[in-house]
Amino acid sequence: MLNLLNKFKDPELCRNILRQIEAEVNGQFKFMEVCGTHTVAIFQSGLRSLLPENIIHLSGPGCPVCVTHESEVAAYLELAEKDVIITTFGDLMRVPGPDRKNLKNAQAEGARVKVVYSAFDALKVAMENPQDKVVFLGIGFETTAPTVAATLKIAKEQKINNFYVLSFHKLVPPALKVLLEDQDTEIDGFLLPGHVSTIIGLKPYLFLASEYQMPAVISGFEPLDILQAILLMIRQKNSGQPEVVNNYKRAVADNGNPRARQVMDEVFEITDASWRGIGTIPQSGLGLNEDYEQLDGFKALDITLRDVPPIPGCRCGDVLKGKIRPDECPLFKKACTPASPVGPCMVSTEGSCAAYFKYMV
Amino acid sequence: MCLAVPMEIKSIKDNIAEVEVGGVRNQVRLDIIDEQPEVGDFVIVHAGFALRRLDREEGLETLKLFEESLNVELT
Numbered sequence: 001m002l003n004l005l006n007k008f009k010d011p012e013l014c015r016n017i018l019r020q021i022e023a024e025v026n027g028q029f030k031f032m033e034v035c036g037t038h039t040v041a042i043f044q045s046g047l048r049s050l051l052p053e054n055i056i057h058l059s060g061p062g063c064p065v066c067v068t069h070e071s072e073v074a075a076y077l078e079l080a081e082k083d084v085i086i087t088t089f090g091d092l093m094r095v096p097g098p099d100r101k102n103l104k105n106a107q108a109e110g111a112r113v114k115v116v117y118s119a120f121d122a123l124k125v126a127m128e129n130p131q132d133k134v135v136f137l138g139i140g141f142e143t144t145a146p147t148v149a150a151t152l153k154i155a156k157e158q159k160i161n162n163f164y165v166l167s168f169h170k171l172v173p174p175a176l177k178v179l180l181e182d183q184d185t186e187i188d189g190f191l192l193p194g195h196v197s198t199i200i201g202l203k204p205y206l207f208l209a210s211e212y213q214m215p216a217v218i219s220g221f222e223p224l225d226i227l228q229a230i231l232l233m234i235r236q237k238n239s240g241q242p243e244v245v246n247n248y249k250r251a252v253a254d255n256g257n258p259r260a261r262q263v264m265d266e267v268f269e270i271t272d273a274s275w276r277g278i279g280t281i282p283q284s285g286l287g288l289n290e291d292y293e294q295l296d297g298f299k300a301l302d303i304t305l306r307d308v309p310p311i312p313g314c315r316c317g318d319v320l321k322g323k324i325r326p327d328e329c330p331l332f333k334k335a336c337t338p339a340s341p342v343g344p345c346m347v348s349t350e351g352s353c354a355a356y357f358k359y360m361v
Numbered sequence: 362m363c364l365a366v367p368m369e370i371k372s373i374k375d376n377i378a379e380v381e382v383g384g385v386r387n388q389v390r391l392d393i394i395d396e397q398p399e400v401g402d403f404v405i406v407h408a409g410f411a412l413r414r415l416d417r418e419e420g421l422e423t424l425k426l427f428e429e430s431l432n433v434e435l436t
Contacts, residue, residue: 001403002382004420005367037364064362089408091362118409120390140408143363147410150392195363198405198412250420251365251405253395257413260393350362 008222017227022052025234030056030186032179032322034172035193036063036350037221043359045223055230058322059355061175061275062193064140065091065348066320069274071305072168073097073344076137079166079303080111085129087122088137090115094347098308119151119165126155126163135297138167143195145169145286146260149267152288152295166297167287170273172196173204174284180212185321189215189233191226194248201256202246209242220248267292274305276344277317314343319352326356333357365407367415370400380406 007013033039039059042048048057061067077097080086086103093103093115107113112132116122119136126134138148148165155163172193179185192205197218208214215236219229229247236242246252264286273285288296297303310317314336315329326332326345336342338354345351368380368387376391378398389404391397394411398404404411 001367001369001415001417001420004417004424007424036362089362120409140362143365143407143412146393146412147408150390150410154392193363195365195405195407195412198365247423249423250416251413253413257393257395259395260412263393348362 005222008220008224010224014223014227017224017231018050021055021227021231021234024231024238025052025055026238028054028056029188029234029237030058031189031191031230031233032058032060032187033191033193034060034062034176035191035196036066036348037195038062038191038193038219038226039350039352039355041221041223042226043355045226047223047226048359051230058187059319059352060179060322061278061320062172063345063348063350063352064144064170065095066316066344066351067170067175067275067278068092068095068139068168068344069276069305070097070308070310071274074308075303075305076166077101077103077106079135079297079301080106080113082301084133084135084301085112085114085125086135086137087114087116087125089117089139091348092137092139094341095344096311096341096347100342119148120154123151123155123160123163126160130162133162133164133301135164135166135301138165138169141170141172141193141196142199143193145268146199146257146264149263152267152292153263155295156292161294164295164297164300165288166303167268167285168273169268169286170275171270171284171286173200173207174281175275175278176205176208178278178281179321180208180214182321184323187214187322188237189217191229191233192216192218192244194218194220194225194251197246197248197252197256199257199260201252202244202254203256205244209244213242215242216244218244218246218248218252220251277320311343316343316345316353319345326353327360329353363407365405365412367403368406370398370402370404372400373398378404378411380404380411
């Protein structure tokens with residue numbers, strides 16, 4: 001199997017597809033990926049420098065840390081000051097909130113914050129500390145949400161009553177729709193996120209082609225996967241027959257993963273959600289449903305999202321929509337660097353600004 | 362954040378599998394995988410959970426399509 005996976009990095013085959021892309025592209029072709037792992041893969045593999053100049057890569061709202069809204073960051077930072085143990089994926093530790101304070105600063109000031117690798121590890125923290133309230137910060141798209149849902153199910157079954165989740169989970173397809181409704185956004189095709197698709201399958205994306213005539217290809221993360229997806233999108237555009245294609249069949253069934261979706265349905269309900277830089281998108285988030293009220297951090301710990309001002313000068317929102325490149329933000333590489341980030345797109349290693357900083361200088 | 366890594370299943374006990382790739386061993390939960398995997402299968406692992414069994418046949422098929430559309434031979 002590992003030999004097979006290595007073939008998807010084969011330089012000779014990559015060169016062949018690149019030549020094919022060069023031969024078939026007509027004029028400019030702008031594609032957007034909506035997955036932080038694609039962002040990193042495209043930069044790290046050097047594909048950006050290999051692609052012809054008229055193929056333009058835009059990085060969309062595919063980094064969960066980056067799209068976590070200012071009000072959500074403020075809410076968990078406030079919670080950190082209370083008598084709880086916060087458990088979180090490491091990605092959130094350095095995201096600046098109001099006054100540029102982050103979880104790491106809060107930790108230095110005495111807040112109890114533990115970085116975990118999985119939601120289930122957060123539940124273990126709760127079991128080991130029965131006298132404390134343990135809150136897990138649920139961020140991530142459809143890939144991550146079922147792992148959190150499964151953990152909540154276990155917590156309920158085992159009657160663990162000191163574990164809570166603050167669910168900031170977001171859904172990818174509604175955000176794609178918002179991007180396409182925005183008149184200013186110019187996109188010729190979507191490189192669809194591989195592992196989100198492992199869960200949701202093809203169906204939630206079909207509107208891209210049927211309603212918006214948008215080429216769209218579900219892709220894996222090896223150079224060959226990405227190059228072939230680009231070639232398929234270009235062919236769809238050239239033929240005037242856009243469709244949604246699953247080109248990552250080794251990891252994505254057309255029907256996705258129905259069992260994971262069922263676990264999500266048992267625990268979550270679809271809610272409106274706020275996205276950084278985009279605003280509120282109807283039916284684009286996941287909250288705990290009434291069966292899981294007692295484990296819902298918002299309800300059990302009485303947390304509300306309040307309006308907070310956006311970070312002055314930060315253009316993260318426009319970067320996430322593909323309206324500007326990171327280096328067009330006035331703060332880029334000046335006030336805002338990975339060592340001292342102003343906005344979340346510079347914090348996360350998957351953020352476009354961090355990728356530009358690391359690979360374009 | 363949706364990074365997910367293919368890992369080989371070494372053993373399975375109840376809902377938990379011992380997995381390995383490149384010498385790194387880990388435990389993953391099988392609560393949300395749709396098709397029960399077997400020892401020797403590769404699964405995609407994300408945040409401590411196996412999401413799906415990797416399909417070798419489909420992987421080969423994708424490569425074969427490349428070959429055919431580009432007229433190149435894979436070694």
